[in-house]
Amino acid sequence: MNEVTKIDGIGSSVRRTEDKKFLTGKGKYTDDINRPGQVQAYFLRSDVAHAKIKKIDVKDAQSAPGVVGVFTGDDIAADKVGGPICGWVVPCRDGSATKEPPHPLLAQGKVRFVGDAIAVVLAETAEQAKSGAELIEVDYEELSPVVDFENAGEGAQIHDEVPNNCYFDWELGDEKATADALSSAKKIVKLRVRNNRLVPNAMEPRCALAEFDNLDDSYTLHTTSQNPHLTRLVLAAFMFAIPESKLRVIAPDVGGGFGSKIYVYIEEAVCVWASKKVGRPVKWTADRTQAFLTDCHGRDHVNDVQLGLDENNKIVGLRVDTVCNLGAYLSAFSVVVPTYLHGTLLSGQYDIPAIYTNVKGMATNTVNVDAYRGAGRPEATYLLERTMETAAREVGMDPAEFRRINFIPKGAFPYQTQVALQYDIGDYEPHLDKAMEMIDYSNFEKRRAEAAKRGMYRGIGISSYIEACGLAPSAVVGALGGRVGQWESASVRVNPTGTISVFTGSHSHGQGHATTFAQIVADKLGIPMENVEVVHGDTDKTPFGMGSYGSRSLASGGSAISKAVDKIINKSKKIAAHLLEASEDDIDFKDGKFVVGGTDKEKAFGEIALAAYVPHNYPLETLEPGLEENAFYDPTNFVYPSGTHIAEVEVDPATGVVQVVDWAACDDFGNLVNPMIVEGQVHGGIAQGIGQALLEDAHYDENGQLLTASYMDYCMPRADDLPSFKVGYTTTPSTVNDLGVKGCGEAGAIASPPALINAVIDALSPLGVTDMSMPATPQKVWKAIQDSQSVAAE
């Protein structure tokens, strides 16, 4: 790798090349695109949570002004179009498979959540489509709704294929060894934690624009996707049974994803199908209410934890029993999130000799639950870091020291956990130390005393997290039930004048790939970054790739680019050797020049490019002309970012309001390509985690109505809810990839909720408060204070 001092190379905070279009209003999001002759789609959705559909009458709607077509589940069934599929399943404890009920594009015979689509109305304008839909009559036979997922097993059965409303009952680890360890433990710390249900809320609502071309029988779909190639694969191969070449999927500028735009949703598929049916482009744009009702939600777990300690307060065993809510249908990754992306992270940063976990995934009459920033790993971190805090308090140790004595020691890497993963590298004490220094941990008690004088309760809370990202070694994925590969692709084209076009299978929806990826190429080739363009998001232009989620773009997508550039350099050396009449082995590549070692004979990169495309003096008998290389990179292991976040809060006992007064984040992401972008990712993640811990909660009532279906009811973090953040780093480069990078997209959201809740509990600990559930709303905190005072008064 070249020196990090170059202004636009790896390690430099280059300003983003993609900014200007967004800052001037020239971004092109799906809803900004229109096609001549397009019709607008409106989905009639169920307003009851669980019911049989006795009859649908669409007659009046069909003749409503402007209406071009009205379709129901029967029309979809008649054309034999398949529904969304589950991309990863797990085996159950009893040896059976995950139960996979069908998910029709439009309801067939039954509705299973409020928002389930029953019919689509196509009309000249969105308003006409909506008015038309209001004329559809649906006759329901209501069934009793299942909302409380912990007791879903006793509720009415939602799918014929899913007995007891249990999609799977999965386990990992050694149950017997863990039971033995716990029974011999000197102390067992027990805790029950709930991971509240969240709505991802990317600011751009989902949108799709599908067009059918009857000249060559092909479709083009513009859609809000984090992974256009996966979308194409699922639509073409599983839903429509057409060759991939007949469907082009373009995910143009996408306004945030956070997991919610990974999956193929029914609306996109219906638009594709309907575009052929009516012979006109079909557009659908969700409003925010539909986003709340139909985007996959995240989290929604209850975890029972038992942690055993020996006489030295070292952990001897951990058992976690989890029940999670997966909603009305299985979504693409909803099975893997609470299992292999959750159970495998239960060792955290700690040396735990015995671990066992059991996870039950339940069906309910709520919208599907799937990945949301962190996806399984925040849930693992939350239960573990809440338990570590509780254990430290119960044994009377400083929470930082309690963590420290239980950390996997620096010398123990590679470290094999008891839950399948092998951490390649890490060093945990330095980021704990640095975070403590950043927040001035040692003087905290002074600040607490000062706050107390003002009548405020001040608290501090730690969270030391690990995550497995850079998804993923394909063989491991396959062995664990995944139905896809998890490699990433890149194609690097050197143009005749030496400029570069990079085609990546990753997808940027805010992460700044155009900048970061260009930096990697510029650094490796020693050329200015302006000479590198990055193309993504169009299945006609980019190689088949898996897209962006699970903090994989840099570790997997960046590594693929790096490998393709290595191939370019290798081929260039051969060309240079020919031009310089030297042996290939004598050619060194440095700072954009190919030099014959020990001489001043050299060729610039641009000259090599030109020679490759104008091969008049060129080794044509042994080497193909042109300079373009592909790489498919399949990682040998996950990468393991880790870090420590420390939150400091003040609680106002009069109102119960928790104010976040300080935040220190010290993360080990391995090597950083663009620290400015990394820092932005950390900030955004922390904000979402603080949102989860203090403000956000998706709440269904007992009838299955989503009570928090707008920004009036679902509390999004706003600028005045949050502090500025202190961000620092330690570095142990990943050994898994050449770049030594790990991934930073989800870390903030994983680390922050337990830090914050631990801080709130610490603040209220003088009152005897030992627990607090998320979100710690003013009302809940105020009540905890009142209850503690009434206990004290008794």
Place this chain on the structure above:
Amino acid sequence: MGEISLKLNGELETRDVADNTLLVDFIREHVGLTGTHVGCDTSQCGACVIHLDGVSVKACTILAKQAVGADITTIEGLADGDELHPMQEAFHENHGLQCGFCTPGMVMSAVEMVNKNKDISEDEIREGLEGNICRCTGYHNIVQSVKAGAAKMGGKN
């Protein structure tokens, strides 16, 4: 239906639209300027903020009809040709945007806030942006951007 005329980024725009057309739809759908975004249906997110006679307004909360004769600036009209407005520059330099969806509204709100109060403090910025939701940045760099933008626009903080 009825004819509506208003000034948009210096150009007089006249369209025949339904009486219940929102200003944001007039701008996006009828004139085709798509820099102004729609992120919600309850006037909460601020993705649609524009300047109406110099005042920042959520374009999803008013009817196009109510803006007849007004002088409107959208994000497309903020830069001076190729030269970015100081606030746009500040967002670029301070990484005040990620996916860019909230950005037009953020920038328009920020410009008006600073126009009213050049020496704006960090607390005032956070309070002033209360009506603009961003899911990506955690606001840290947006606040830094607005501070830097204010300084470029002549503020002393």
